[in-house]
Amino acid sequence: MVRLCTTFLIPWCSKKIVVIQQAHLDNGYNKSYNEENGIKRGGREMSKDIVFCGGGNMAENIIKGLLYKKVVLPENVTVNELLPARCEYLSKTYGITAVTNADDAIKRAGLVIIAVNPLQVPPVTKVLNPLINEKTIVLSIAAGIPIKTLENQLGSDRKIVRVVPNTLIQAGSGYSAVCMNGCCDDQDKSLITHVLDALGQIMYLKEDLFNSFSGFSNVGPLWLYKMVEALTDAGVYVGFSRTDARNMVIKNMLGTAVVLEETGEHPAVKVDQMTSPGGVSIEALKVLQQGNFSSALMNSVIAGIDKANSIE
Numbered sequence: 001m002v003r004l005c006t007t008f009l010i011p012w013c014s015k016k017i018v019v020i021q022q023a024h025l026d027n028g029y030n031k032s033y034n035e036e037n038g039i040k041r042g043g044r045e046m047s048k049d050i051v052f053c054g055g056g057n058m059a060e061n062i063i064k065g066l067l068y069k070k071v072v073l074p075e076n077v078t079v080n081e082l083l084p085a086r087c088e089y090l091s092k093t094y095g096i097t098a099v100t101n102a103d104d105a106i107k108r109a110g111l112v113i114i115a116v117n118p119l120q121v122p123p124v125t126k127v128l129n130p131l132i133n134e135k136t137i138v139l140s141i142a143a144g145i146p147i148k149t150l151e152n153q154l155g156s157d158r159k160i161v162r163v164v165p166n167t168l169i170q171a172g173s174g175y176s177a178v179c180m181n182g183c184c185d186d187q188d189k190s191l192i193t194h195v196l197d198a199l200g201q202i203m204y205l206k207e208d209l210f211n212s213f214s215g216f217s218n219v220g221p222l223w224l225y226k227m228v229e230a231l232t233d234a235g236v237y238v239g240f241s242r243t244d245a246r247n248m249v250i251k252n253m254l255g256t257a258v259v260l261e262e263t264g265e266h267p268a269v270k271v272d273q274m275t276s277p278g279g280v281s282i283e284a285l286k287v288l289q290q291g292n293f294s295s296a297l298m299n300s301v302i303a304g305i306d307k308a309n310s311i312e
């Protein structure tokens with residue numbers, strides 16, 4: 001096998017990353033790649049194929065991340081999707097196989113990813129049940145569906161992983177939460193880590209924190225998108241073009257994240273530093289506090305978590 005180590009910039013992200021390019025990848029998950037990244041998989045080779053059940057938004061984002069990071073080759077990816085038009089789009093765009101019946105691929109797969117909406121999970125597990133075996137890893141991203149429910153549908157002797165995937169996969173930033181049932185071993189964990197690494201950061205969590213993770217971290221970009229929208233409107237209101245206003249807000253947001261990540265300082269310290277006595281910032285802060293900004297955010301987080309709890 002020929003491997004090339006390349007450093008390059010992700011086009012949509014300013015972070016430098018190092019990727020091991022494999023000129024010849026003879027199995028979907030490459031042992032050398034894992035070892036290069038400090039992830040030991042042991043001797044057992046994983047079946048090379050991944051099957052996605054459901055080819056919607058999340059499946060597409062995950063596929064993009066996996067192909068971009070060369071975790072898997074297009075010929076090792078099959079999507080089982082009900083809509084023929086969607087199958088055509090996915091296969092043409094990504095060079096993968098997308099079909100309305102993937103029974104054969106599921107039988108061969110090492111990893112099956114359930115990426116349908118929660119209500120569609122029972123019909124999907126019904127299809128999977130006779131096709132998977134004790135070596136197949138079934139990974140579900142369906143919000144609010146616990147491992148216990150999946151075990152009831154698939155068997156408690158099956159390897160089951162529950163993931164709340166990062167919603168900023170295209171930026172390669174943001175946490176995915178993971179937990180797995182007792183049938184998964186260290187090698188399975190290494191493999192799942194390797195796969196999810198391609199999407200962003202990973203946090204192994206106890207399942208009882210999953211709903212909190214969904215409502216807090218997974219929904220996270222929503223508050224930031226809404227903030228960009230509101231601040232851009234404010235910029236337009238005071239006379240900037242929408243483009244200029246949006247650009248200023250986005251650069252401020254990126255810069256703020258970099259400063260906090262790199263310094264590790266508390267945001268309140270940064271606010272203290274920029275509020276000059278009797279100045280502009282402290283005036284803006286006063287009015288923000290009158291609008292109950294912090295309380296609105298906390299209540300919104302709690303509402304999302306309550307909803308996640310109610311689905312489960």
Ligand SMILES: NC(=O)C1=CN([C@@H]2O[C@H](COP(=O)(O)OP(=O)(O)OC[C@H]3O[C@@H](n4cnc5c(N)ncnc54)[C@H](OP(=O)(O)O)[C@@H]3O)[C@@H](O)[C@H]2O)C=CC1
Nearest residue numbers: 054055056057058080081082115116117118120141142143
């Ligand atoms: N969107 C997000 O940001 C996040 C989503 N999730 C979870 O990811 C899952 C998928 O979400 P998302 O991608 O947004 O949803 P989508 O509705 O975009 O995708 C689901 C896809 O599955 C197809 N489908 C339905 N039933 C079946 C079936 N029996 N077999 C195969 N395919 C089927 C649907 O087709 P059709 O349209 O014809 O029904 C649709 O294309 C959900 O469970 C959600 O909770 C988790 C975290 C974040």
Ligand SMILES: O=C(O)[C@@H]1CCC=N1
Nearest residue numbers: 143167214215218219
């Ligand atoms: O809104 C949802 O149901 C999913 C879970 C968190 C983000 N999207």
